[in-house]
Amino acid sequence: MGELLGVAVLGAGHMGADHIRRIGRRVGGARVVAVADPDRPRAERATAGLDGVALHTEAEAALDTPGVDAVVIATPDTLHEAALLAALERRLPVLCEKPMTPDPAGALRVLAAETALGRRLIQIGFMRRYDPEYARLKEALDAGELGRPLMLHCVHRNVSAPPGFTSAMLISSSASHEIDAARWLLGQEITAVTALRPSPSTQAPGGLQDPQFLLFETAGGALVDVEIFVHCGVGYQVRCEVVGERGSARIGEEHGLRITGGAGARTEVPQDYVVRFADAYDRELRAWVDAVRDGRVTGPSAWDGYAATAVAEAGVRALGSGTRTPVELAPRPPLYG
Incomplete structure (x- = not known):
């Protein structure tokens, strides 16, 4: 494919606008040709300064825009399944933000549709796989x-969560990155989840179980613990430590500007995941564009999206029951072998 890859972006909210900006100004080999968002002024703001972008309020209209070769899905989670199925019907390669779908049943429907085509078209946006520190940790393990x-020790903290964030979303939304990172780093499926409830922070809205402490068991006998704290009030902090039989490795210690002066030394903590993982998002999009232009789809697959959703669903059930909850996975199709 010699020409620029024409991309339709579905959703112009926080992540959609970020993808539009990166494709339009930072990622070579592609251009945004269509954007769909029911809030047209928001879509206009997201595409300001970009030429030749068709704006739509409906996702399928954007997919059918002349010149669209591939799709980025950054709509609300509940709209992912319909958008994925529509893209598959048109044989369009897709980069879909996590979670792939809100529930395992929807994910299985997407898997069935992609499997019926006999080729991978979907990549899920687990961008930590493209972060240099995570990549180096994966190399060391492999x-x-x-x-x-x-053992794998994980920390995931946010300054605050948006209005309407629920206790279940700490697992289904926030912890989904740790779920995928654990599966990818260890090369093992997660087989059971236990969710513990520390005393809620006074900084969290009433009724929100924040923080939470998750314990994952894996098929290879490793244990993964995850602290999720979405109203820590300090900054966006992500850390990961692997403990092996012959050593350990830790990433995520410092990613802000360190200032030393008369008042002492201090480190600025990133306030947003888009800042902390800016390089990873660039690498993810470049790798996706390059692969699609070469006729391939690589990176986290629809199976990875399904597995993460199944683990999160078990985690939400564990949070409600207070008991260890097994993860139930369907047989893995050969397409994702």
Whole structure:
């Protein structure tokens, strides 16, 4: 494909606008040709300064815009399944923000539709796989530098969560990145989840169980613990430590500007995931564009999206029941072998 890849972006909210900006100004080999969002003024703001972008209020109208070769889905989670199925009907490669669907049943319907085509068209936006620190940690594990992995310790903190954020969303939305990172780093499926309830922070809205502490068991016998705290009030902090039989490795210690002066030393903490993982988002989009232009789809698959959704669903059930909850996965189709 010699010409620029024509991309339709569905959703012009926080993530959609960020993807539009990156494709339009930072990622080579592609251009935004269509945007769909029911809030037209928001779509106009997101595309300001970009030429030749067709604006629509309906997703399918954007997919049918002349010149569209691929799709980025950044709509609300409940709209992902319909958008994915519409893209598959048109044989369009897709980069879909996580979660792939809000529930495992919807994810299985997407898997069935893609499997029926006999080729991968979907990549899920688990951008941590493209972060240089996570990539180096994966290399160390795959090379056996740490020996057999025994434990994975994860921290995920936000300054605050948007209005309407629920206790279940700490798992289904926030912890979904840790779910995928654990599966990818360890090369093992998660088989059971236990969710613990620390005393809620006084900074969290009433009724919100924040923070939470999750414990994942894996098929290879490793344990993964995850602290999720979405109203920490300090900054966006993501850390990960692998403990193996022959050593350990930790990432995510410092990512802000460190200032030293007469008042001492201080480090500025990123306030947003788009800032902390800015490089990872660029790398993710460049890799996706390059692969699609080459006739391929790589990166996290629809199976990865389904598995993450199934683990999150088990986690939400564990939070409600207070008991260890097994993860139930359907058989893995050969397409994702």
